[in-house]
Amino acid sequence: MTRRPETIAVHAGRPPRVPGAPLAPGIELSSTYVQDGPVAYGREDNQTWRAFEDAVGELEGGVAVAFASGMAAAAAVFESMPVGAKVAVPGGAYVGTRSFVAERGEDRFVVVDQAEAAGADLVWVESPSNPMMEVADIAAVVASASGPVAVDNTFATPLLQRPLELGADVVVHSATKLLSGHSDLLLGVAVARSDEWVDRLRLRRYKHGAIPGPFETWLALRGLRTLPVRLERASASALVLADRLAAHPAVERVRYPGWGTVMAFEVRGGAAGADAVVGALRLVVPATSLGGVESLVERRNKLVGEEHVPPGxxxxxxxxxxxxxxxxxxxxxxxxxxxxxxxxxxAEAGSVAARP
Ligand SMILES: Cc1ncc(COP(=O)(O)O)c(C=O)c1O
Incomplete structure (x- = not known):
């Protein structure tokens, strides 16, 4: 039976439907397993991870591998490439991804410009991008790429964009954000179609030890159950607010693709104007991160590595x-x-270290 995303979010990852079975999955807390079975040690696999992975995998149309954070998932994708691989990462990607690649670029990868993406061994896409809200044509990137394409789908979620269906090889999420949706955990997930990529990702997770906590994974699946309704509600509000902000005299520009729950707006008066707005908010919380049930705001240009972002x-x-x-x-x-x-x-705020 074909299941639509709203139904998958509610029903995927549940224990087998047999009389007396619990409806909700358990939280498997075990570091080791009785020998000679399919799993020997807790760094290899876990039934609570599997429940979350089944749900995200079905939503994205691939096989999901859960990680300790979004950065751990992204790192596993990059580290799956051979030494000396040419990786293309857009200048507008999440600052943490850019700084990871730049650091490893010193000895591990050759980091090439987006303009050279067609000849790269791995092309990284983030759409919409954080925080400039640039939207990429994923199918076009796939068509011109000579190597695998990985897409950070954190802002869109599989409800709004399914990169694997557009030909991408791997999808990455900071499940800290919309997938879990309650600002109470950190988690990541990478999803792939081919056995080769799934094996690589599982191996990286096992070797690096960037494994998720079973409790966080369980909470994330619980949050995922309501992703479609959260997304629908927050997107509807975002559309209304983007229109009103665009018409407000104190706002210079709104960056919003017309869908999704995140936008960026530029306040007149640059950094000082934007800081004053943040300081005057009473309901919207000044905090980094995104995708939770509560509205958050952050002036991104104050972070190290975000100098290209307009100050306001x-x-x-x-x-x-x-x-x-x-x-x-x-x-x-x-x-x-x-x-x-x-x-x-x-006053102009000083720079602070790179953050989500
Ligand atoms: C687009 C994007 N990708 C990846 C990450 C990293 O995720 P995490 O903070 O879960 O490691 C973030 C965090 O803000 C993000 O916004």
């Missing part, structure tokens, strides 16, 4: 609050901050 740009992750409460908060903050920024009262 605020990344805004829309949560599940009532849209009018969110707008009341934003409108009040934009109003009060407009005068503060023009009076030059908000």
């Amino acid at each position: 740009l605020l990344r805004f992750s829309v949560g599940l609050e009532h849209v009018e409460d969110l707008w009341d908060d934003l409108a009040a903050a934009l109003g009060s901050a407009g005068s503060a920024a023009s009076a030059g009262s908000a």
Whole structure:
């Protein structure tokens, strides 16, 4: 029976449907297993991981491998490439991914520019990108690539974009964000179609030890059950707020593809103007990360490695609050901050270390 994503999110990863079976999967807490079975040690496999992996794999159309964080999943993809491989990572990708590749580029990879992506051994795509909200044509990238294509699908989720169906080889998520959705855990997942990639990912996880905690994985599956409704609600609010922000005199530009729960908007008055807005918000929380039930905002240019981001740009992750409460908060903050920024009262913030 074909299951639509809303149904997969609710039903995938449950124990077999037999009389007396629990409906929810258990949390398997064991470091080792009685010998001569399919699993010998807790770094190899875990039934709670499998439950989460079954659900994400079915949603993305591949086989999922869970990791301790989104960065661990991304690192496993890069580290699956042979020494000296040419990897192309866009300049607008998540700062953590760029800094990982740049560091390993000193001895492990040859990092090439996006313009040379066609000749690269691995092409990395992040769409929409964090925080500039650039949307890539994944099918076109796949068509012009000579090697495997990996897509960071964190912002879109498999409900809005399924890169494997567009020809990508691997999909990566920071499951810390929308997949789990409650800002209470860190987790990552990589999904692939070919046995070769799935084996590589499992081997990297086993060797690097970047394994997820069973409890975090269980919580993430619990959060995943409501992903479709969370996404629908937050996306509807985001669309309304993007339109209103674009029409607001204190806002210079809104970056929103017209779908999804994350946007970026540029406040007039640069860093000072944007900091004043953040300081005046009472409901939206100034915090890094995104994709949770609560709305979060962050001025990204203050982070090391985000110098290309306009100083007045605020990344805004829309949560599940009532849209009018969110707008009341934003409108009040934009109003009060407009005068503060023009009076030059908000100080330029210094840089802080790279963050999500
Ligand atoms: C697009 C994207 N990819 C990957 C990551 C890294 O994920 P994690 O923080 O779970 O390691 C993040 C974190 O913000 C992200 O935004």
